[in-house]
Amino acid sequence: MTASATGTRPLMRKPKPARSPWLHVGMIPLTLLWLSPIVFVVFVAIRPFDDLAARGLGALPISFSWEGFSTAFEGGGLMRALGNSIIVTAVGVVLSLALSACAAYALSRFAIPGRKTILLAMLAGNLLPPQILLVPVSAITESVGIYDTLTALIVVQVGFGIGFYTFVLHGFMRGLPNEVFEAARIDGAGAGRIFWKIVLPLSRPSLAALAALATTWIFNDLIWAMTVLRTEARFPITAALLNLMGGYSSAWNVIAAGSLVAAIPTAIVFFAFQKQFVSGLLVGSNK
Amino acid sequence: MTAPAAAPARPSRAGQAVRALRRVPLLVWIFLLIPLVVELFWVFWPAANSFSLSLTRWDGITPAEPVGLGNFADLWDDPIFTRALQNNVIWAIGFGGLSVAGGLGLAVALNKPGPLVGLYRSAIYLPMVVSLAVTGLFWRVMYAPEGPINAALGVVGLDALRNQWLADPDLALYAVLIAAVWRQCGYIMVLYLAGLKSCDASLEEAAAVDGASAWQRFWKIVMPQLKGVNMVVFAVTVIDSLRTFDIVWAMTRGGPYNMTQLLSTYMFQQAFTLGNLGYASAIAVVIFVLAIGFIITYLARQARAEED
Structure with missing residues (x-):
């Protein structure tokens, strides 16, 4: 679905003449303005509390201190929260993609009756507003006995995400050339073997795009964590940060440092996989 | 097979x-x-x-007690619910309008490759990777009484515009909205950049040869080709607006005086702060009813895309 968006039309035209400098005149200030919230949060995070109290949040830093970070880690338990987030994200992403890849394979390569309806129904599940699920999901986790555990959060993330990932992977797997499958079947490979040896390796680009996207979604989630978790020690970083804010409401350097810690993992994913990330965002919008 | x-x-x-x-x-x-x-x-x-x-009164402990459509009748008379509904309309229009205008404008400006363009694009995408909850915290820093925004206004001599942004009942909703738009623009830009890439450049060139101005070319040649993207953006924006929760919760929790309450935050508060699970479910049903038309629009488009 995304692969087709690139490189279809060979561009034979000559490169455009140099553009007017006005683009840069407009874009440079805009870019700086755009980044300013991030820059200011960095400034606040690295300033000592006394300096913040004396000169206000808007002043530029004149001294540097790790105070905000160390308080956030020690007093706020951010390390534990970060660990929880990483566990939930890693397990959640792998499980969702594994299950979705299986479902997408079944729906795209086999004559399952009503497969189009099944596919769209699965996608529809992902589009539902989460609010319609919150109260029953919380009750169900309680009755299954996993309320207030990371397992509950993982399971809920997987259940809610599957529909979208299946839809995207289905679009990709459907486009795989038939000849490959014919050849494999003539060689006597069964459905499982074809999936493992051919479909999964060939689907790597779309799996990568979805993995980048799913990582940020699951890592950044707040509402599901607040719905199925109660104990602070099990909170992922988003929920833990909001708690931190309650405890250190005037210590802006602690809050800023904590927010940066929460933002850095997804920023790394973004910079490392910018191409996959962007193509991940495009799936489902097909041009 | x-x-x-x-x-x-x-x-x-x-x-x-x-x-x-x-x-x-x-x-x-x-x-x-x-x-x-x-x-x-x-x-x-x-x-x-x-x-x-949604048809019951339930506190999560004692058995649910059926009340028919009573919850919905109560919603109708609930001023906070009405406020939340109104805010959600403002939110959908403001959030959608501003992020589409911003995202589309940026996509058009940054469509053609050139020096620094990649850098500009990355800068605009960057907020997207920050979670909505953290975006909320970032902007709490910005909006703090002695924070960067008020300080900057002071520096340029606009002291009259300094405000308690998040504590002012008339401003808080818009202050939160700006933070949400800051994060959304990058996403909309990605969608439009892809749309622009698949536009037929020769049509625009032909129009340019015929003497059409850049403005005319954009509205008469490019925009019609972006119809598909527009549809997706529209549906996605409305669905997103109805889901919006994290950023409001992180910035104001619906306050001051419920002035930034959206349906989702009010629903959450009723369910998990006050324990009115039946009433909260009724709000959830309202959110669902408002969203379903747009969900179907989006699905129908995907179904059509599946066919070709």
Whole structure:
């Protein structure tokens, strides 16, 4: 679905003449303005509390201190929260993609009756507003006995995400050339073997795009964590940060440092996989 | 096994189904059924439950007590609910309008590659990777009484415009909205950049040769080709607006005086702060009813895309 968006039309035209400098005149200030919230949060995070109290949040830093970070880690338990987030994200992403890849394979390569309806129904599940699920999901986790555990959060993330990932992977797997499958079947490979040896390796680009996207979604989630978790020690970083804010409401350097810690993992994913990330965002919008 | 549509049409539909069943290996059925059951159990079953819960009064401990449509009648008379509904309309229009205008404008400006363009694009995308909750915290720093925004206004001599942004009942909703738009613009820009890439450049060139101005070319040649993207952006924006929760919760929790309450935050508060689970479910049903039209629009488009 995304692969087709690139490189279809060979561009034979000559490169455009140099553009007017006005683009840069407009874009440079805009870019700086755009980044300013991030820059200011960095400034606040690295300033000592006394300096913040004396000169206000808007002043530029004149001294540097790790105070905000160390308080956030020690007093706020951010390390534990970060660990929880990483566990939930890693397990959640792998499980969702594994299950979705299986479902997408079944729906795209086999004559399952009503497969189009099944596919769209699965996608529809992902589009539902989460609010319609919150109260029953919380009750169900309680009755299954996993309320207030990371397992509950993982399971809920997987259940809610599957529909979208299946839809995207289905679009990709459907486009795989038939000849490959014919050849494999003539060689006597069964459905499982074809999936493992051919479909999964060939689907790597779309799996990568979805993995980048799913990582940020699951890592950044707040509402599901607040719905199925109660104990602070099990909170992922988003929920833990909001708690931190309650405890250190005037210590802006602690809050800023904590927010940066929460933002850095997804920023790394973004910079490392910018191409996959962007193509991940495009799936489902097909041009 | 592959392309079932290619199989010759058979007279009996039932026979066809049976044959299809036999043609699909057992393992493949398992591949399909496990994810399907997970989604049915964790998405569709709870969703159905919300509807029945919305007809009850329930505190989560004692058995739910059926009240018919009583919750919905109460909602109608609930000033906070009305406020939340109104705010959600403002939110959908403001959030949608500003992020589409911003995202589309940026996409047009940054469509053609050039020096620094990649850098500008990355800067605009960057907020997207920051979670909505953290975006909220970032902007709390910005909006703090002695924070950067007020300080900057002081520096340029606009002291009169300094405000307690998040504590002012008239401004708070818009202050939160700006933060949300800051994060959304990058996403909309990605969608439009892809749309612009698939536009036929020769049409625009032909119009330019015929003497059409850049403005005319944009509205008469490029915009019609972006119809598909517009549809997706519209549906996605409305669905997103109805889901918006994290950023408001992180910045104001619906306050001051419920002036930034959206349907989702009010629903959450009723459910998990106040324990009115039936009433909260009724709000959830309202959110669902408002969203379903747009969900279907989006699905219909995806279904059509599946066909070609």
